[in-house]
Amino acid sequence: MKEIVIIGGGIAGLSAGCYAKMNGYDAHIFEMHNLPGGLCTSWKRKGYTQVSVGVNMDLSSDANLSNSVYYLYELDKPIMIAGEEKKHIHIKNYAFDQTFAPKGKSTLVVAFYVESAYWEQIYQDKEKYKKEKQNVETAVISSLEQIIPGIKDKIEVIDVSTPMTLIRYINNWQGSIMGFINGLILNIPRTLPKLKNFYMVGQWVGDAGLPGAASSGREILELICKKDKKKFITSNA
Numbered sequence: 001m002k003e004i005v006i007i008g009g010g011i012a013g014l015s016a017g018c019y020a021k022m023n024g025y026d027a028h029i030f031e032m033h034n035l036p037g038g039l040c041t042s043w044k045r046k047g048y049t050q051v052s053v054g055v056n057m058d059l060s061s062d063a064n065l066s067n068s069v070y071y072l073y074e075l076d077k078p079i080m081i082a083g084e085e086k087k088h089i090h091i092k093n094y095a096f097d098q099t100f101a102p103k104g105k106s107t108l109v110v111a112f113y114v115e116s117a118y119w120e121q122i123y124q125d126k127e128k129y130k131k132e133k134q135n136v137e138t139a140v141i142s143s144l145e146q147i148i149p150g151i152k153d154k155i156e157v158i159d160v161s162t163p164m165t166l167i168r169y170i171n172n173w174q175g176s177i178m179g180f181i182n183g184l185i186l187n188i189p190r191t192l193p194k195l196k197n198f199y200m201v202g203q204w205v206g207d208a209g210l211p212g213a214a215s216s217g218r219e220i221l222e223l224i225c226k227k228d229k230k231k232f233i234t235s236n237a
């Protein structure tokens with residue numbers, strides 16, 4: 001049986017692995033992290049720029065907040081995040097899924113797009129990095145208080161993740177969460193010159209996000225099957 005070695009068990013690597021198995025290849029996925037999933041994994045840890053907040057408040061009936069999209073709020077008092085002034089914050093309330101928080105409690109995520117270079121530089125000094133994460137936490141709490149008065153004293157858990165977090169856990173370039181946008185339209189090659197039987201899959205060569213990464217895994221297996229003159233199978237049924 002022909003072997004396929006896949007480096008990286010993100011959504012693209014897993015997708016390539018599934019289609020490889022379905023098409024009769026002996027697939028091996030090598031993942032550096034102890035969990036598969038890459039950017040769609042979640043980790044339990046102590047400590048992007050994304051701030052996840054667990055609050056002892058039921059925010060499920062809040063019309064603006066309880067939807068699976070980020071809502072944009074204008075702040076009366078702007079905050080500084082990673083050296084940039086932010087006049088707005090994006091909040092996502094996970095109340096659309098009851099498994100995210102115990103009854104009566106809520107999970108919110110506040111996200112900011114920032115330059116990873118800022119974090120990369122500050123990361124050299126662990127104390128500075130820790131302090132800057134603390135600054136982000138304080139700024140986010142004060143901005144949440146502007147939008148949801150009383151929330152400050154109800155926060156039970158809070159976690160700040162920076163681009164360095166993604167670099168540290170899964171070594172993603174510049175801690176980017178999406179890769180190049182419209183990779184397919186840019187026609188990024190999936191092979192490298194002189195490297196036979198080597199293909200690239202994932203968000204950097206596919207279209208943006210989960211669908212693009214997952215479909216890039218499938219497309220490469222379709223191509224390998226075509227090269228091997230095999231019928232491409234897309235279901236176990």
Ligand SMILES: Cc1cc2nc3c(=O)[nH]c(=O)nc-3n(C[C@H](O)[C@H](O)[C@H](O)COP(=O)(O)OP(=O)(O)OC[C@H]3O[C@@H](n4cnc5c(N)ncnc54)[C@H](O)[C@@H]3O)c2cc1C
Nearest residue numbers: 008009010011012031032038039170177202203209210213
């Ligand atoms: C907070 C956040 C929110 C997002 N929201 C959305 C959204 O709403 N919609 C959407 O479509 N997309 C979203 N995305 C983007 C989406 O999750 C990614 O584009 C997608 O998961 C990328 O998958 P991938 O397999 O290409 O790469 P990755 O997930 O980066 O997987 C690569 C894997 O390779 C491993 N690896 C790296 N180097 C090595 C090595 N040397 N040896 C072995 N293994 C290695 C890594 O550990 C990782 O598991 C979001 C991402 C984040 C972080």
